[in-house]
Amino acid sequence: VADDAASVKDDAGHAVGLVHLHASRTPLTDLAALLDTLRRARPDLLAFSFGSAHAAEARRLAGIVAQALPGVPLVCGGLHPTLCPEEVIAWPGVTALGRGEVDGGPLVAFVDGLAAQGAPPAVPGFWVRRGKAVLRGEPVPFPDLARSVLPRYDLVDVEALVQAKRGFGEVLAGRGCPF
Numbered sequence: 001v002a003d004d005a006a007s008v009k010d011d012a013g014h015a016v017g018l019v020h021l022h023a024s025r026t027p028l029t030d031l032a033a034l035l036d037t038l039r040r041a042r043p044d045l046l047a048f049s050f051g052s053a054h055a056a057e058a059r060r061l062a063g064i065v066a067q068a069l070p071g072v073p074l075v076c077g078g079l080h081p082t083l084c085p086e087e088v089i090a091w092p093g094v095t096a097l098g099r100g101e102v103d104g105g106p107l108v109a110f111v112d113g114l115a116a117q118g119a120p121p122a123v124p125g126f127w128v129r130r131g132k133a134v135l136r137g138e139p140v141p142f143p144d145l146a147r148s149v150l151p152r153y154d155l156v157d158v159e160a161l162v163q164a165k166r167g168f169g170e171v172l173a174g175r176g177c178p179f
Contacts, residue, residue, distance in 0.1 A: 014111055017041055018155040021061075035068045043069070045114060049078040059091050066093025073120050075110070077102060089127050089134055096120045096128040099139060106140050 019037060038046070046065060050058040058076065066074055077098035081088040088097050098107065106125035113121025120128045125140035162168065 014108075014115075016152065016155065017043075018152070020156060020161070031064060035065070038065065038069060043072055045073050045075065045111065047075045047077060050076070050081075051079040052083070055080045055084075055088075059088075062091050062093045073114065075120075075126075085127055085136075089129055094129065096126050098126050099137075100125060101143050102126065102140060104143060 019034070021034075046069070048058050048062065058080070062074055062076070066072075073095040074093050075096045075098060076088050076091075076094055081097040082099045085097055085099055088094060096110070098110070102110075102125040106123060109123045110121060110126055113123055120126075122128055122135040122137055124138045126137045128135045128137070
């Protein structure tokens with residue numbers, strides 16, 4: 001879990017923080033602590049990334065967080081929102097979702113548009129809920145991985161993750177979905 005106060009600028013100049021939810025970590029099991037952390041951060045946007053194995057918990061948390069932080073757009077991304085967008089965009093509290101590899105340029109365009117308009121913009125790679133309507137952005141092409149944005153490992157508390165897994169860590173030697 002990144003430090004509660006962790007906030008750094010990304011390459012586009014936006015302040016970014018991370019709370020890594022893990023079953024053995026307090027923020028996931030203690031909703032009051034998680035909501036306190038989020039309220040203190042005063043985010044302009046919340047984003048969840050998850051796979052299908054965690055979709056039920058992500059749906060539950062999205063509803064809780066949306067009620068606790070009304071007016072803060074909630075964006076979902078990752079494998080499950082990419083494969084099941086109709087399901088995820090219908091969840092209570094979800095404002096938008098990113099489909100496919102939208103980190104980097106598409107995500108920056110989305111965040112820039114949100115900052116400029118004060119509302120989630122319609123940009124390629126994203127589905128945005130506007131009332132009962134859903135604006136379905138065109139898919140984005142798979143990025144050139146040699147030129148794509150690297151993950152922000154500086155936001156991850158690696159030691160806490162290793163401790164949560166009882167001394168074991170995971171290393172990915174590739175990028176994107178391994179399947």
